[in-house]
Amino acid sequence: MDDLGRLRTLPELFRRNASRFGNSPAVVHPQSAGSGGLSHAGLWNDACRGAAVLRSHRVRPGQRVLLMTKAGPDWAAAFSAIQAAGAIAVPLPVEVERSLASKVAMYTGVKVAIVDRGYGKLKRWFRRLETLTPDRLFGGETRVEAERAPDDTALLAFTSGSTGRPRIVEISHENVLSNLRALSEIRSAGPEDAVLATLPPAHLFGLTVGLLGPLVCGARVVFPGPLLPNRLLACLREDDITLALAVPALVDELSAEILEELRAAGVVEKDLGDRDPGRIAEALRSDESVRRGVRERIGGQLHTLIVGGAALDPAWAGVLSQLGIRLEVGYGLTETSPIVAVGFAGECPIGSTGRALPGIEVRVDRDGQILVRGPNVMRGYFKDPAASAAVLRDGWLRTGDRGRLDDDGFLFVTGRIKEAMVTASGETIYPDEVESHYAHPLFAELCVAPVSAPDGNDIPVLFVVPKSPDLLDNRIRDAFADLRAAAPARLRLSRIVRLENPLPRTLSGKIRRRFVAQESTHVAGS
Amino acid sequence: MSQEAELREILARQSRLDVVSVGLDDDLVRELGLDSLAALRVLAAVEKRFDVRVPDEHLGELRTLRQVLEFLGEEKE
Numbered sequence: 073m074d075d076l077g078r079l080r081t082l083p084e085l086f087r088r089n090a091s092r093f094g095n096s097p098a099v100v101h102p103q104s105a106g107s108g109g110l111s112h113a114g115l116w117n118d119a120c121r122g123a124a125v126l127r128s129h130r131v132r133p134g135q136r137v138l139l140m141t142k143a144g145p146d147w148a149a150a151f152s153a154i155q156a157a158g159a160i161a162v163p164l165p166v167e168v169e170r171s172l173a174s175k176v177a178m179y180t181g182v183k184v185a186i187v188d189r190g191y192g193k194l195k196r197w198f199r200r201l202e203t204l205t206p207d208r209l210f211g212g213e214t215r216v217e218a219e220r221a222p223d224d225t226a227l228l229a230f231t232s233g234s235t236g237r238p239r240i241v242e243i244s245h246e247n248v249l250s251n252l253r254a255l256s257e258i259r260s261a262g263p264e265d266a267v268l269a270t271l272p273p274a275h276l277f278g279l280t281v282g283l284l285g286p287l288v289c290g291a292r293v294v295f296p297g298p299l300l301p302n303r304l305l306a307c308l309r310e311d312d313i314t315l316a317l318a319v320p321a322l323v324d325e326l327s328a329e330i331l332e333e334l335r336a337a338g339v340v341e342k343d344l345g346d347r348d349p350g351r352i353a354e355a356l357r358s359d360e361s362v363r364r365g366v367r368e369r370i371g372g373q374l375h376t377l378i379v380g381g382a383a384l385d386p387a388w389a390g391v392l393s394q395l396g397i398r399l400e401v402g403y404g405l406t407e408t409s410p411i412v413a414v415g416f417a418g419e420c421p422i423g424s425t426g427r428a429l430p431g432i433e434v435r436v437d438r439d440g441q442i443l444v445r446g447p448n449v450m451r452g453y454f455k456d457p458a459a460s461a462a463v464l465r466d467g468w469l470r471t472g473d474r475g476r477l478d479d480d481g482f483l484f485v486t487g488r489i490k491e492a493m494v495t496a497s498g499e500t501i502y503p504d505e506v507e508s509h510y511a512h513p514l515f516a517e518l519c520v521a522p523v524s525a526p527d528g529n530d531i532p533v534l535f536v537v538p539k540s541p542d543l544l545d546n547r548i549r550d551a552f553a554d555l556r557a558a559a560p561a562r563l564r565l566s567r568i569v570r571l572e573n574p575l576p577r578t579l580s581g582k583i584r585r586r587f588v589a590q591e592s593t594h595v596a597g598s
Numbered sequence: 599m600s601q602e603a604e605l606r607e608i609l610a611r612q613s614r615l616d617v618v619s620v621g622l623d624d625d626l627v628r629e630l631g632l633d634s635l636a637a638l639r640v641l642a643a644v645e646k647r648f649d650v651r652v653p654d655e656h657l658g659e660l661r662t663l664r665q666v667l668e669f670l671g672e673e674k675e
Contacts, residue, residue, distance in 0.1 A: 104651075105654075142654075297654050298638070298654055298657050299638055300638050300641055300642040300645065300657075301638065301639055301642045302642040302643075302645055302646050303642070303645075320635050321635055321638055321639075324635070324639070325642075540614075541614050541616075572614075572631070573631040573633065574633040574636070
């Protein structure tokens with residue numbers, strides 16, 4: 073990948089991929105959906121023809137184009153077409169609510185939107201926009217390739233964040249390319265690899281790690297469509313997937329298959345209810361034929377599982393390593409295009425998200441906040457200089473995340489600065505430091521979130537989802553009393569709330585604590 | 599076992615709901631509070647058990663037991 077350093081813009085990247093990897097597959101549908109898709113050359117060809125169509129709809133370089141289609145070959149071609157036209161992509165996942173999409177379109181000054189066929193219901197929201205479906209985009213004969221500069225904006229990324237208000241992040245060509253270069257230095261993928269892209273490319277993690285990163289290496293990208301656990305498993309088997317982006321549905325199905333094989337082999341009893349990863353790893357270690365059986369079930373080719381967002385239980389790394397699968401962990405945010413640090417479980421300390429990528433500086437300030445500087449740091453928030461100035465100082469981005477660096481440069485992310493709770497006694501405490509003291513076998517899930525007290529202070533409240541809906545309140549109260557007594561004095565909570573539904577989470581699995589507290593305030597007060 | 603009984607059994611395995619009291623027209627996500635992953639698990643189990651593939655564009659429309667049963671009925675024809 074020595075030529076990556078010479079690339080200046082995204083159009084140059086797609087052109088380079090086309091000449092380097094030609095007709096080898098680039099973005100494809102899974103076998104179960106009839107396969108088919110685009111080669112690297114086909115992708116660039118569609119991009120240039122699509123750019124001509126965009127131009128005929130008066131899209132000039134620097135103008136914004138909304139991209140809201142299903143993830144797949146068409147999405148990749150439409151994104152490339154926007155880049156080839158020299159325009160700025162405004163990608164939104166198809167699931168985004170129409171009213172929000174229309175607000176984003178208006179705020180970013182979009183005139184043309186690329187949407188899936190059958191998206192007629194959008195018309196009401198997008199009535200001021202011209203809408204194009206992918207089939208109209210790639211039908212033309214003429215070609216356009218615009219020139220852009222590295223510091224020009226390539227895309228506007230919408231981020232809802234697990235805390236704080238939604239923002240639109242301005243990402244330049246160099247932002248994205250620098251991250252791709254850095255990733256290619258530490259990850260060795262090649263044309264023999266196939267990537268299961270389970271996260272939407274409309275988010276930067278899905279775009280960089282799921283789509284552009286693999287394409288740069290000549291690897292094949294498979295977008296699985298809806299995340300039905302059984303279909304993800306079918307992809308692993310039938311599409312010879314070697315790398316996969318881990319989402320809860322995939323991890324869930326993998327662990328179910330592993331357990332199924334262990335049961336079939338009589339290694340574990342039928343009801344290994346809590347799926348204890350330590351015991352599973354031990355069972356796998358001791359029996360080679362079971363390991364082979366599991367590998368067959370999950371497709372023999374998978375060698376790397378990439379975890380973004382919420383951390384997978386580190387104990388699962390032990391299970392996966394028994395199966396010859398490496399677990400790649402990392403830390404990133406939309407504002408950093410997106411990857412800051414990457415590591416492999418087993419090579420970095422447990423709980424760490426690896427080391428900073430080459431060319432990226434990371435430090436932790438006096439308040440424990442993680443700061444990042446490097447060519448991947450965003451240009452700023454779109455049309456919001458005040459918000460940009462608040463987080464960007466001397467090139468350093470204040471991430472809003474709390475963490476620490478160890479002596480070997482390994483980064484540990486511990487929580488969000490904004491989640492700090494100031495209690496009546498004036499103590500500042502963070503949800504993550506409290507939560508670690510309240511795990512209990514009777515609780516399926518738990519989190520700590522603040523409820524406002526009348527005096528303006530925060531009352532940290534423990535929210536628990538019991539393992540069984542039949543569990544009696546007094547057993548929960550007893551467990552809480554024991555945990556409370558064992559916790560350090562400053563982390564002793566006075567309130568607990570029982571929830572019947574699972575905790576609300578973001579797409580990547582992070583708990584949306586603000587929502588937990590908002591939705592159940594009335595319960596807390598009762 | 600009837601298809602409905604099989605469906606209820608799938609639902610019981612994939613959720614914490616009291617499946618006997620789930621009405622045929624209750625919206626699994628909006629009214630019964632199934633989280634989105636559990637809803638996908640239910641559909642995955644339906645695909646496996648009845649050996650069908652729900653077209654992507656219909657996935658969002660199967661929100662109640664009755665809708666799933668009607669889909670299975672159409673598949674059989």
